[in-house]
Amino acid sequence: IVKFREEKGTNEGEIYKDEEFVLNLEQIYQQKINHKHAYIFRNLKKLNFVTDNLVDKTSIQRFTPKIGDFSQGHLGNCWLVSSLLCLVKTHPTFIMNIVPEKEINEQTKNIFWSMLCLNGKWSSIIIDDSFPCLDDGKLAFTRPHNHQYYAPIIEKCLAKHYNCYLELENNHTVEGFSLLTGNPVYTFTMKKYKDEILVIIAACLAKNYLVSATGKKEIKGLQSEHSYSIFALGNKAIKLCNPWNKNEFEKG
Numbered sequence: 001i002v003k004f005r006e007e008k009g010t011n012e013g014e015i016y017k018d019e020e021f022v023l024n025l026e027q028i029y030q031q032k033i034n035h036k037h038a039y040i041f042r043n044l045k046k047l048n049f050v051t052d053n054l055v056d057k058t059s060i061q062r063f064t065p066k067i068g069d070f071s072q073g074h075l076g077n078c079w080l081v082s083s084l085l086c087l088v089k090t091h092p093t094f095i096m097n098i099v100p101e102k103e104i105n106e107q108t109k110n111i112f113w114s115m116l117c118l119n120g121k122w123s124s125i126i127i128d129d130s131f132p133c134l135d136d137g138k139l140a141f142t143r144p145h146n147h148q149y150y151a152p153i154i155e156k157c158l159a160k161h162y163n164c165y166l167e168l169e170n171n172h173t174v175e176g177f178s179l180l181t182g183n184p185v186y187t188f189t190m191k192k193y194k195d196e197i198l199v200i201i202a203a204c205l206a207k208n209y210l211v212s213a214t215g216k217k218e219i220k221g222l223q224s225e226h227s228y229s230i231f232a233l234g235n236k237a238i239k240l241c242n243p244w245n246k247n248e249f250e251k252g
Contacts, residue, residue, distance in 0.1 A: 016111045018128040021160040042133045043110065065095040070151035071245030073141040074134070076169035079214075080158070081142060081243035082227035083176025084151055086210035089231055089241070098180065099150040114157040117182035125157035132165070141165060143245075154180075173212040173227050181210070202233050213240065 023041045065088045072081040087094060099114045110129035115122055131152060132140045142155045158179070159165045177185045188200055204211050211230040218224040222240075232239040 016128050018126070018130075018160075021127060021163075023130045023132060041130045042137065043129050065092040065148070065150065067241065068245070069145055069148035071143050071145065072243040073139060073143045075141040075165060077141070077155070077171070078227040078243045079171045079173045079176050080155065080168060081151070082212050082229045082241075083173045083180055083210070084154065085229040085241050085243060086173075086177070086212055087180050089229065090208050090210055094181075095150055099153055112153045112157075114154050116154070116157060116161070116179045118161060118179060120182075122182060125160055127153070127156050127160055131156065173214070177210050177212075198233065198238075201230060201238065205230070205233060213238070 067085060067089055069088065070081070070084070072078055084095075097115060099112075111126060112129060113124050113126040115124050117123075134140050139152055142152045144152055155165075155168065159168055162168065174185045174187060177183070188197060190197060193200060201211060212227055213230055214227045215222060215224055222228065226242075228240040228242060230238055231241055
């Protein structure tokens with residue numbers, strides 16, 4: 001961040017405004033659809049968090065990432081949230097490589113950055129602290145819980161890469177796993193691997209691989225075209241985590 005300030009000619013303590021990604025309705029929707037919600041744009045430190053168990057409500061600190069730190073909001077990017085949930089569950093400390101800053105303080109001020117593997121190359125993306133919110137003051141898209149802010153920062157950095165939030169919709173965890181880890185990603189379909197799929201999932205989980213599932217049809221309460229994180233394999237059951245965070249696990 002110090003090097004970035006020097007390159008941009010801004011002094012420590014000066015408020016940074018990202019001129020490359022100025023948030024407005026166009027940066028959210030790119031004028032492709034009629035927006036259903038009215039958005040306001042707030043400084044990250046002034047947000048109303050979904051849940052707040054911290055004694056000091058004026059600070060935003062990050063502890064060891066865990067399931068429950070965030071949930072999907074008003075954006076169809078379950079693939080990204082599900083990918084993040086898999087990473088937090090399996091390799092929580094790796095998040096600190098993606099969003100290195102541990103807290104908002106006088107040095108970081110309103111500058112944030114993340115490291116993402118884009119087009120096969122690790123790249124840093126820098127943003128300011130303006131985020132789209134609903135009129136209740138809560139983030140419109142990926143929602144932070146208990147002052148854990150790394151998920152919306154990653155989401156905004158990726159939105160900047162694509163030049164708008166809407167481009168984050170209707171993608172696949174294949175891309176999510178790739179941009180978060182830089183590792184190759186493999187897909188297995190039920191049609192081709194029906195008799196082997198549980199063995200494949202068990203082998204992947206045993207090696208601490210990130211595993212997710214998406215179905216084309218709604219079945220047993222699971223949504224169609226919705227990504228779920230796979231956390232464990234039991235007796236004739238798969239333990240899933242829904243990025244909506246309404247119930248942590250869905251049985252299927």
